[in-house]
Amino acid sequence: MKFVDEAHIEVFAGKGGNGCMSFRREKFIPFGGPDGGDGGRGGHIYVEADSNLNTLIDFRYQRLYRARNGEHGRGADQFGAAGEDMLLRVPVGTLVRDAATGELLADLATAGQRVVLAQGGAGGLGNLRFKSSTNRAPRQSTPGQLGEQRRLQLELKVLADVGLLGLPNAGKSTFIAAVSNARPKIADYPFTTLHPQLGVVRVGPGRSFVVADIPGLIEGAAEGAGLGHQFLRHLQRTRLLLHLVDVAPPDPEADPVRDARSVVAELKKYDPELAAKPRWLVLNKLDMLDEQQRAERVAEIRRRLRYKGPMYAISALTREGLEPLLRDIDQSLRPQVQDGEAAVDPQDPRFAVHDPLDES
Incomplete structure (x- = not known):
């Protein structure tokens, strides 16, 4: 439909x-x-x-x-x-x-x-x-x-707990397919996602949250480039944003740090309140790098962004690094005491807003 x-x-x-x-x-x-x-x-x-x-x-x-x-x-x-x-x-x-x-x-x-x-x-x-x-x-x-x-x-405006944000081909569709039963279109060209996709992530008995995947956001979206800001409204009801970044882009001239800053800049142009939501950085496609390159690339991105917030290095394709990320998301979405567990500390830096826009 x-x-x-x-x-x-x-x-x-x-x-x-x-x-x-x-x-x-x-x-x-x-x-x-x-x-x-x-x-x-x-x-x-x-x-x-x-x-x-x-x-x-x-x-x-x-x-x-x-x-x-x-x-x-x-x-x-x-x-x-x-x-x-x-x-x-x-x-x-x-x-x-x-x-x-x-x-x-x-x-x-x-x-x-x-x-x-x-x-x-x-x-x-x-x-x-x-x-x-x-x-x-x-x-x-x-x-x-x-x-x-x-x-x-x-x-x-779709109702979801977590929203996925990133450039086209950052791996958002692969991520939602890996963590839920959603089956979005996945291909090796940009803009395979043309409308929002929802997936339910189950992390335990009686515990789940909903993830929303929207079409990729590119630089110049405020001026109508790509699909523009057409679908960003679907992230306004979310409680947490996951900013996916491709650490091994196919274009040798592409820069993951520059791409991350451009996406956040477009987000602020659309709605400052949306940009102020808790936002975690997720470095995707680790499977494209060898062991030594992985550590170097992650350290370089963190250093250039001066990023002190929650950063996760994953491979949505091979599911590497997904379990810790999903566990932390589940904890961040449950601020009250549940099932005898302690409440999440609001001062925990994992649950604060971090803006990867600082110039290196």
Whole structure:
């Protein structure tokens, strides 16, 4: 199924039914009085988060949604039925904004959460409502009101604990395939990942976390290079970022240190708050180097970056170094005491923000 994370739709709540002007007419009852009923209200339009959905593709092809109108009132004290409500189902993590004002109407972060997008119009009043001791034969009724109409922007931000960040071909897809059951496309050319991938990593009985892989970020993304910043929104809900760096790029002129700085620079251009999230440096593709080159390359990168934070050297292809990394991620995501284990110390340098942008 095609992944769609943004859509624009229009919603029209139902119009209320008109009130009825009617009088009771029966044999031998010359003054029956008013008996016109009220109109029914128009149908509301709701939106609900559904955990069984993972894309907004349904809203890409159908963009107009109209709830049913309320029925008109009738004689014999008959009130009109309310219009049937309409329910729109969206993936968990969807934001709903008013397209005209940009106002955030709903942040559907939990499954089953339901919000009214457009209120149906109130039904009109029948002449039964206007009778009184001084007005025994009222001849007035009111029309139903129009329902709300809105142009809406739907934006999906996937819910994940850990986000993968890096240049194309840094090994992000190989990493998520190695630690979870996700099966993204993996190839030896850039931009094999064209939309976010989610994987569940199980680290023990009843303990797991979700990893999100997004298309690679390249220098100049803020100006639209590559896929630009199109998918960075999917990292905004994560609690930890893993910055993957290729320690053995195929291009001999490529510099892992320069690449790491360029990715973080693009991240800051997009959203300073996202750049301020805890971010760990993961040096990938150790299998491409021999033992002596590995130690030298890791030491050189740390020295040039002046990096004092958590750094992990791994090979996602051979799974070398993955176990310590996954164990530390699990601990960092559990700040409270669980299963008798001590709480994570917030002063632990592993869980602080480290910015590999210092000039050497």
